Amino acid sequence: DTAVSQTPKYLVTQMGNDKSIKCEQNLGHDTMYWYKQDSKKFLKIMFSYNNKELIINETVPNRFSPKSPDKAHLNLHINSLELGDSAVYFCASSQGVRNEQFFGPGTRLTVL
Amino acid sequence: SQQGEEDPQALSIQEGENATMNCSYKTSINNLQWYRQNSGRGLVHLILIRSNEREKHSGRLRVTLDTSKKSSSLLITASRAADTASYFCATDESGSRLTFGEGTQLTVNP
Numbered sequence: 001d002t003a004v005s006q007t008p009k010y011l012v013t014q015m016g017n018d019k020s021i022k023c024e025q026n027l028g029h030d031t032m033y034w035y036k037q038d039s040k041k042f043l044k045i046m047f048s049y050n051n052k053e054l055i056i057n058e059t060v061p062n063r064f065s066p067k068s069p070d071k072a073h074l075n076l077h078i079n080s081l082e083l084g085d086s087a088v089y090f091c092a093s094s095q096g097v098r099n100e101q102f103f104g105p106g107t108r109l110t111v112l
Numbered sequence: 113s114q115q116g117e118e119d120p121q122a123l124s125i126q127e128g129e130n131a132t133m134n135c136s137y138k139t140s141i142n143n144l145q146w147y148r149q150n151s152g153r154g155l156v157h158l159i160l161i162r163s164n165e166r167e168k169h170s171g172r173l174r175v176t177l178d179t180s181k182k183s184s185s186l187l188i189t190a191s192r193a194a195d196t197a198s199y200f201c202a203t204d205e206s207g208s209r210l211t212f213g214e215g216t217q218l219t220v221n222p
Contacts, residue, residue, distance in 0.1 A: 004154070041198060043155075043212040056209055090154055098142055098204050103154030 003027050006091050006104040013081055014112055020077045021107045023091030031055075032074040033092040033101065034066060043090070049074055050097065081111045118201055118216040126221050131188045133216040135201030136181075142204050144177055144184050149198045149215070158186075158199075191220045 004025045013019055025032065033056075034046040047066040048056035054066070063079040074091060091104040119134045135144070143162045147155040161168045161177045161184065168175045174187040188195055198217050202210040 041149075041215050043200065045209055045211075048209060092155075097208055100145060100157040100160055101155075101210065102157070103147075105154050106152075 004091055004093055004102050004104040006089075006107050008107060009105060010108050010110075012110045012112065015081055015083060017081050018077070018079045019081060019109070020075055021089055021091075021109075023074045023076070023104055025072055025091075025093040025102070027093055027095075027102060029093040029095045029102070030071055031094050031097055032068065032071075033094075034074065034076050035090040035092065037088045037090060037106070039087070047074075047076075048097070055097070078109075081109075083111050085109060086111045118199070118213045120216060121214070122217045122219070124219040124221065125191060127191060127193055129191055129220075131191050131195070131218055131220070133186045133199050133201075133218070135184045135186070135213055137184075137201075137203045138182065139203075141179075144175075144204075145202045145210065146173075146175060146184075146186050147200045147202060147212075149200065151197070155200065188218075191218075193220050193222045196220050 006023050031050045033048045035043050037043045046058055046060050049068040052068045065077045068074045088106045088108050090106050092101040094101040117136050125131050143160050145160045146158040148158055149155045159170050159175050161175050172189045177184045196219050198215040200212050200215045202212045
């Protein structure tokens with residue numbers, strides 16, 4: 001009965017590779033997010049979709065491309081991975097943009 | 113500096129004691145939220161307080177909001193070892209996003 005799920009949980013890959021992280025929520029929420037948490041636990045928003053439309057696109061390299069096939073899914077594709085992309089990536093969802101957010105368990109990405 | 117700054121950065125207490133964490137912010141908000149993050153897990157929402165509220169309770173949690181000082185506090189009473197986690201405040205900027213602070217690492221020693 002996981003509310004917000006992400007796959008994979010761990011991702012170890014070489015520099016230059018392309019990888020995707022998937023996120024699904026079964027809460028019926030209309031807004032989904034991707035956050036990046038660095039080693040100092042600083043949580044920074046990357047993207048937000050409301051009803052499948054991109055509403056937040058922070059200063060993120062264009063190697064990162066989100067895709068929302070429907071309201072329940074928000075995937076993150078990363079091209080040409082770099083060492084600095086190593087972090088934990090969290091997906092979250094909410095009903096509306098101001099209400100409480102429900103977070104997935106995170107995907108720990110390690111780029112070697 | 114960062115919207116939603118927590119203070120202190122780290123707090124270590126004994127089981128049974130109360131823990132107080134503070135959060136300051138810089139711009140007007142509609143609401144302020146507190147989240148907990150256990151090691152290796154996602155964030156969990158604890159409580160949301162609206163700008164027209166001054167205090168809110170949830171179990172052993174008490175949150176206050178002072179909009180004139182642009183600050184909030186989270187009080188955990190009668191702490192338990194299981195309360196050990198990082199605690200983040202988050203504010204809504206212009207209603208379009210949440211901005212998270214850098215968190216307070218709370219350690220409750222048994």
